[in-house]
Amino acid sequence: MTVLKTENISIQFGGLMAVSNLSLEVNQGELVGLIGPNGAGKTTIFNMLTGVYKPTNGRILIKDRNDRLQDIGRLHPYQITALGMARTFQNIRLFKNLTVLDNVRIANHLNVEYNTIEAVLRLPRYEREEKRIKEQSMELLRIFNIEQKSDELAKNLPYGEQRKLEIVRALATRLHILLLDEPAAGMNPQETLELMDLIKYIRDRFKLTILLIEHDMKLVMGICQRIFVLDYGRLIARGTPEEIAHNPLVIKAYLGKEMENDA
């Protein structure tokens, strides 16, 4: 079943066509990669999917919590998150001066069941809900092995853990579609390996559909079931990792060069 679908979306910034006529679909439970050289429009696509930018043309549909495909054309980012799709950011955007736990708790905001008055008067429902949220947040932190740092300020975490915290925070929104924007950027090979396992683990554990942008070819080729390749805002190839690796267009645009550099 399709959970995320774009129909001929384009976006124009002034005279620049950043993304043109892009159609892609992601199925339930899939782990899909979105790759392309720098400036190909990958993050722009994420920004359109999450409602930060509105496409100039075309439609974006995502599956909501009632298993229906919804057009998100007019929705704000927070409404799209409420439908069950959340993201991480390429340039980490944590709430830096808050504790690790608070970062996760804030992402729980959508499923808090008390109102302001109950909170101010400290009514029983407030206490109950806060307890539940705290436990759930700690549980998530435990999966990523950063629960012992729950009281530290987010800005004081090492880089790799900040990246992990971004994923935890996205998970706390109770999503079913996760968009990861370069989750391995800046990680060392060992950390990247751990991250690959972690991504697979959370997909199975939370029954997620994951779309990720990544430059680390080992990660993309290692865990993605399907890959979309973008160049100059156009989709130039799609398929399994093997197909992509042997696609002459892709090699020409991107992989070929990359591999020569590697070798």
Add this chain to the structure above:
Amino acid sequence: MSTKKTAVVCFLVVAVVLLLLYTLVALRIIDEYTSQVLTVAGINVIIALGLNLISGFTGQLALGHAGFMAVGAYTTAALVMKLNVPIFPAMLGGALMAALFGFLIGLPTLRLRGDYLAIVTLGFGEIIRVVMINLPKLTGGPAGLKGIPTFTTNFFWRPVLSFAMVYFTLALVVVFLSNLLKSSHGKAIISIREDEIAANAMGINVFYYKIFAFTLSAFIGGLGGALYAPFFGYLSPNMFNFQKSVEFLIIVVLGGMGNLTGTVLAGIGLTYLQEILRFLKDYRLVIYPVILIIVMIFQPSGVMGLFGNREFSLTAIINKLIGKSPNREKSADKAGEV
């Protein structure tokens, strides 16, 4: 000790401290001059707390809280004097009117990111002042509005009652804000300051919470004004000039943006300082900016930045006294410091 019991103890401690202060004022152990200064300080703190909510916690700079104070004060006075509304509903009316203004100003400006709110509130403060000057029927014009009924006409009880009203309200505002800011809704407000884009992506309706925080901030500003009118008995538009708005901002910055304890301490401290420096005449107005500059250079996170920006917590103290390990997550009612 359960959370509930701790809360009750907190409540009792606050009540006892307040009653003790009231008694000291009533017995004139705290002399009339001091209690007057403390009352003014209390009002300043209340308004500065309101300002801290929008500027310190939500991260949206506002420069017109003297305007909200004026709206609260003049509305209260008008309700009492023209419509014979009893004083307490009139004060509530004043605060609500300020909140309405806040809401209307916020509606167009808070959609935008950046310093638009600062510019618009700056203009608003001046507009209110000029309007008050030019509505002599309602406000007495530039000469000011005299003869506003005070809380009581009794010579003995007047300072006590003013003091009691202001500090009771202050305690309520502190408990309200501190509880709000610890809840998920308050955290949503703080997350806007930290990163608006990320907050939006985490499912927080950024615009709603900005409006909510700003309206509440204006309400608290109006409440300060509503307390001011019957305490002073006289209002003049020039009391609410830009200088006054900046005074509130200095309290917030000096105490630490986003720290309630700091605002309370800085508010009382600065109001006192202004009294102590009276012999300097107009030069004392220079002292404020000088202090601000010094703080910005050596301690940019404000006074409470020295203490890791922690809040004063009565609960933590109580838990420590009874030997329970301090638990930062428990309710931290900090009204006891007033």
